[in-house]
Amino acid sequence: MERELIGVYGLVAxxxxxxxxxxxxxxxxxxxxIGTWVLSLVSPFIRFVPYLQQFKTALWNSVANYDLSVVPLxxxxxxxxxxxxxxxxxxxxLSALTRKIRGGVAMATILACAGFGAVSGSSIATASTMSRVxxxxxxxxxxxxxxxxxxxxxxxxxxxxxxxxxxxxxxxIVVEAPIIEMFQAAIIPGILAVIFFLIVVRFxxxxxxxxxxxxxxxxxxxxxxxxxxxxxxxxxxGSIILGLGMGLFTPTPAAGVGVFLILIYGIILRFVSEDGLxxxxxxxxxxxxxxxxxxxxxxxxxxxxLKGFFARTGLPAALSDWAAASTMDPYLILLxxxxxxxxxxxxxxxxxMILVVVPFFWPVxxxxxxxxxxxxxxxxxxxxxxxxxxxxxxxxxxxxxxGLITPPVGLNVFVIxxxxxxxxxxxxxxxxAPFFAIELVRVGVLLALPILSLYLPSIL
Amino acid sequence: xxxxxxxxxxxxxxxxxxxxxxAKQLLIRLIHGWALLGGALLILIVLITAVNAAxxxxxxIARIWxxxxxxxxxxEDAVQMIVGVAAMMMFPYAQLYRAHAAVDVVMQYAPLxxxxxxxxLSGIALATLLVWMAWMLAQGTLQVRADRIETTVLGWPVWIxxxxxxxxxxxxxxxxILDVITPVEIPDGA
Numbered sequence: 095m096e097r098e099l100i101g102v103y104g105l106v107a108x109x110x111x112x113x114x115x116x117x118x119x120x121x122x123x124x125x126x127x128i129g130t131w132v133l134s135l136v137s138p139f140i141r142f143v144p145y146l147q148q149f150k151t152a153l154w155n156s157v158a159n160y161d162l163s164v165v166p167l168x169x170x171x172x173x174x175x176x177x178x179x180x181x182x183x184x185x186x187x188l189s190a191l192t193r194k195i196r197g198g199v200a201m202a203t204i205l206a207c208a209g210f211g212a213v214s215g216s217s218i219a220t221a222s223t224m225s226r227v228x229x230x231x232x233x234x235x236x237x238x239x240x241x242x243x244x245x246x247x248x249x250x251x252x253x254x255x256x257x258x259x260x261x262x263x264x265x266x267i268v269v270e271a272p273i274i275e276m277f278q279a280a281i282i283p284g285i286l287a288v289i290f291f292l293i294v295v296r297f298x299x300x301x302x303x304x305x306x307x308x309x310x311x312x313x314x315x316x317x318x319x320x321x322x323x324x325x326x327x328x329x330x331x332g333s334i335i336l337g338l339g340m341g342l343f344t345p346t347p348a349a350g351v352g353v354f355l356i357l358i359y360g361i362i363l364r365f366v367s368e369d370g371l372x373x374x375x376x377x378x379x380x381x382x383x384x385x386x387x388x389x390x391x392x393x394x395x396x397x398x399x400l401k402g403f404f405a406r407t408g409l410p411a412a413l414s415d416w417a418a419a420s421t422m423d424p425y426l427i428l429l430x431x432x433x434x435x436x437x438x439x440x441x442x443x444x445x446x447m448i449l450v451v452v453p454f455f456w457p458v459x460x461x462x463x464x465x466x467x468x469x470x471x472x473x474x475x476x477x478x479x480x481x482x483x484x485x486x487x488x489x490x491x492x493x494x495x496x497g498l499i500t501p502p503v504g505l506n507v508f509v510i511x512x513x514x515x516x517x518x519x520x521x522x523x524x525x526x527a528p529f530f531a532i533e534l535v536r537v538g539v540l541l542a543l544p545i546l547s548l549y550l551p552s553i554l
Numbered sequence: 555x556x557x558x559x560x561x562x563x564x565x566x567x568x569x570x571x572x573x574x575x576x577a578k579q580l581l582i583r584l585i586h587g588w589a590l591l592g593g594a595l596l597i598l599i600v601l602i603t604a605v606n607a608a609x610x611x612x613x614x615i616a617r618i619w620x621x622x623x624x625x626x627x628x629x630e631d632a633v634q635m636i637v638g639v640a641a642m643m644m645f646p647y648a649q650l651y652r653a654h655a656a657v658d659v660v661m662q663y664a665p666l667x668x669x670x671x672x673x674x675l676s677g678i679a680l681a682t683l684l685v686w687m688a689w690m691l692a693q694g695t696l697q698v699r700a701d702r703i704e705t706t707v708l709g710w711p712v713w714i715x716x717x718x719x720x721x722x723x724x725x726x727x728x729x730x731i732l733d734v735i736t737p738v739e740i741p742d743g744a
Contacts, residue, residue, distance in 0.1 A: 115661035115669065116676045117654035124679065150694030153687060154719050158638025158712075160630045166596055166641060343607075346633060350603025357600065380593030381586070381647065388648030389655055391641050443655040 096136055101407030104129040108400070108450070118446040119392040126399035133406055140406055156395040160346065161267060166387035167349035168260055172214025173379035173386075174353060176223040178360035179369045180327050181210050185227045187324030190317045197299040197306040199235055200245045203228045204291045207249030208284065211256040212331050213352065216386065217444070217498050221250025221506040225513040238305040239517050241298060244525025247506040248291055251495040251533075254444060256284040258338055258345060260390065261491055264445055268452050271483045273345050275551040277338050279484045282546050283492065286539070290532045298528060330355045390445060397449035404453065414457035424462040424474040425541075428486075431455050432493045432537065439497015440504070447494055459486055481548050488547040489540055496533050499526045578736060585646045585729055588722070592643030595636050602632060628708035635705060639718045646725035649680075652733065677734035681727040688723035691716060 104125050111121035134142035156162075175181055185206040192198030192205075203224065211220045225246050232242040254261045257277035266273040299306055312320065334352045337343040343351065360371025404410060417427070438447050460466055463473045463482050470478050477485060498506040507522050514522075540546055565573070609625035616623045626632070648654060661669055699713035 112657050113660045114672050114676075115656050115658055116672065117656045117680075119654055120676060120680050120683075123683065146690075149687060149690040150697060151691075153691060153723070154638060154642075154694065154716055157641040157719070158634050158715070160634040160637075163599065163633050163637040166637065166644075167599065170593075170596055170600075347603050347607055350600050351607050353596075353600045354604040357597075377590065377593075380590060380596070383596065384589040384592060384644035384647045385651060385653035387641060388644045389653050392645065392648070392654055441657055441659050443657070446655060 097133065097407045098409050098412050100129065100133055100136065101404055101409030104403060104407065105409075112442065117392075118443055119389075119396040122393070122396035122400040122446070122450070126396065126401075126403040129403040130406060133403070137406075152399070153395055156398060157391055161273070162263075162391070162394065164258075164263055164273075164345040164349050165260055165390050166383060167346065167353055168214075168258055168263075169216065169219075169386045169390070170379060170383040171349055171352045171356060172210075172216060172219045172223070173382045174356045174360065174371075174376075175210065175213045176219075176226075177375040177379045178356055178363065178371050180213075180330070180356065180359070181206070181223045182227045183323040184209050184327045184331075185224065185231070187320045187327065189228075189231065190312050190320030194309050194311045196303060196309055197241075197295050198309060199228075199232060200237060200241055200295050200306060201292050203232065203242075203245050204249045204252075204288060204295070207246070208252045208256055208288045209327070209331055211250075211253030212258070212335055213356075214253055216260055217250050217253040217495060218505060218509055219386070220253035221246060221498075221509045222513070224249060225510055229510075229513055235310065236307045238525075239514075240521050240525030241295070241305045242525070243507075243510045243514060243517055243522040244527075244529060245291075245295065247499050247504070247510045247522060247526045248294075248529030248533075250506045250509070251498050252284065252287055252291075254495040254498075255280050255287065255488070255491055257281060257335065258348065259491075261444060261448060261494070262487070263345060264390075264394070265448055265452065265487045265491060268449060269456050269483050269487065271480075271487060274338065275484060276487055277345075278550040278554050279488055279547045280491075281550055283488050283536070283540055286536055286546065287492075287533070290536055291529060294528045294532050326359050330359060393443075393446050393449060397446070400450065401453050410454050410457050413454060414461045417458040417461040418465075420462070427462055428459070428475075428489075428541075431459075432489060435490055435493045436496050436500065439494050440500045442497070443505070444494045444497065447497070448490070452490065455490075456483075456486075475544070477544060477548075481544070484551060485540075485544045485547050489537065492533065492537055492540070496530065496537075499530055578732065581728055581732060582650065585650050585725055588643050588725060589647035592640040595640035595643070599633055599636050599640070602626060602629065602636075628705070631705035631708040631710065635710060635712070635715045639715050642719040642722035645722055646729045649726050649729035649733065673737075674734050677730045681730040681734075684723045684727035684730065688720050688727070691720045691723060695720065 107129070108121055108125040111124065112118055130140065130145055131142050134140045134145070185202060188205045188209075189199045189202035192202045195201075206228065207220055207224050210224055211217070214220050214223065228246060229242060253259065257280045259280065262276045262280055263273055265271070266276045311317075330352065333355070334348050337351075338345065338348050357371065360375075362370070364370030364372065420427070435447065435451060438451065459482060460479060463475050463477065463479065466479055468479065470476055470481070473482070475482055498504060501523055504523065504526075507519065507526060510522055511517065511519060606626045606629045609623055612623040613625070661672065695713050695716040698716060699711070703712045704710060705712060
């Protein structure tokens with residue numbers, strides 16, 4: 095029991111350090127190392143000095159990892175897409191197509207967020223890039239401020255789920271799920287999110303048409319020009335998504351090819367117009383990638399050290415033993431887990447949350463379901479362990495992304511706020527509230543119908 | 555010793571300050587350059603991937619006529635090593651611009667001095683850890699060299715890539731210390 099108690103203290107210390115605004119990765123690393131030292135004092139089987147020897151290669155092994163090489167490449171792809179103007183082309187092309195209907199540009203923003211989310215793989219990057227592109231246009235057309243910022247904050251969350259997503263890769267690595275199947279599983283829930291968000295916009299406009307200006311169709315020539323700009327975007331994004339979805343590419347080559355295509359497109363564009371990729375823009379994309387990729391790698395490395403500490407405390411094993419002996423309804427426990435993720439999502443960065451919390455939840459879920467080797471017929475959730483892994487991943491990532499638009503932190507909301515300093519936080523949170531509500535509905539639908547997440551991996 | 559005393563005595567406070575600023579600028583430039591080198595390695599991975607993918611595509615077409623075109627042998631080995639070096643090179647830059655995720659829920663209400671104290675303590679803790687990690691990595695490099703560990707397909711000695719990690723850790727520690735002494739100004743939108 096003493097070891098488990100140290101694990102609990104470790105968890106408390108971790109959250110205390112995080113609340114002190116110590117970088118999450120550093121807090122994890124300190125908790126992992128100091129926690130193991132404390133454990134070594136009470137447990138004769140854990141020796142601290144030999145434990146430290148792992149640091150001779152631990153950091154190197156965590157970065158020199160082929161599976162994780164997809165992370166910096168996807169991040170670079172997102173930043174390059176923004177620097178070469180692909181995100182702007184995507185938005186302008188879509189808004190030209192949707193301008194004929196009331197609220198069309200708000201809807202185009204959601205579709206563009208989904209499209210950009212597919213290449214950036216990050217919600218924050220999606221929210222900030224699309225804000226830069228879409229907010230001035232929404233303002234110019236006199237869209238309601240709450241609707242505009244709400245659409246952008248909510249649309250930004252699509253980045254975490256629409257494949258290829260860095261969060262999906264990390265989750266797959268944590269629970270040892272096939273990355274490609276996670277990508278395939280996320281497609282229908284992602285499309286569902288887009289449809290639900292579009293319904294919210296329609297519903298809000300039906301109740302209050304003044305939120306959006308009268309439709310203002312572009313001239314035929316303008317529309318044709320905008321649609322022409324959609325072609326390269328569609329080809330690049332489409333080839334990556336189709337290649338991954340159909341299993342033609344593994345994630346790293348897909349990301350590499352994606353970056354290559356964007357580079358070529360940017361260079362060609364540079365020769366035929368004022369836009370395109372300059373050396374300064376490439377440099378800017380590389381430096382932005384350095385920041386984001388390092389943040390992710392540091393968290394991954396620290397999470398590994400922290401995971402080792404918690405495994406030594408026996409806390410995850412104790413929790414899964416408790417789950418095996420529990421008579422509680424498995425769905426209730428699953429629901430409690432999702433609620434915990436939503437609450438934590440309000441305070442914590444999504445990736446760290448997946449890395450800290452999922453290793454605790456996953457063994458519990460396996461036991462609740464009836465053990466590692468249970469058949470679908472005998473399982474509590476009616477799913478095999480492999481199916482459960484995928485289904486829970488999709489649910490967990492959706493609720494994690496909900497944290498991005500939930501007060502008091504709601505990172506996406508703050509990103510939008512930085513682009514729109516005069517808009518009050520209250521206005522943005524109110525604007526995003528209907529999207530939050532529909533997200534809860536989506537979680538309910540996906541909870542009730544696991545097939546929505548499992549269908550594509552089963553047929554592709 | 556005597557000479558250094560004489561030198562410092564000869565410097566005016568303005569000169570000392572100018573030297574400090576120059577040293578800071580040099581370190582910042584070094585970290586920028588190091589990160590860009592890491593970025594260039596990422597581009598190298600992209601090019602290798604494009605060649606590899608072209609090989610696979612050519613193979614799919616050539617198979618129609620019963621021919622074979624191979625992709626790049628040892629592609630995964632190369633990517634694994636290069637991405638390791640590239641990722642390590644990016645850490646100091648991320649530290650310099652405080653890109654590592656932190657939660658601001660509580661401390662935004664704390665007084666400025668409390669925020670500064672936490673920043674200094676966490677900076678010192680991180681720098682100490684990193685210097686120790688650099689030392690451990692240096693030992694690890696020697697160990698990997700002695701064990702003659704190589705990549706699976708290409709047979710590249712792994713140890714030759716690891717010194718970049720040692721240097722990166724030291725630069726990362728320097729960036730953490732620099733942030734403690736004189737926080738680097740972060741431009742808008744950065």
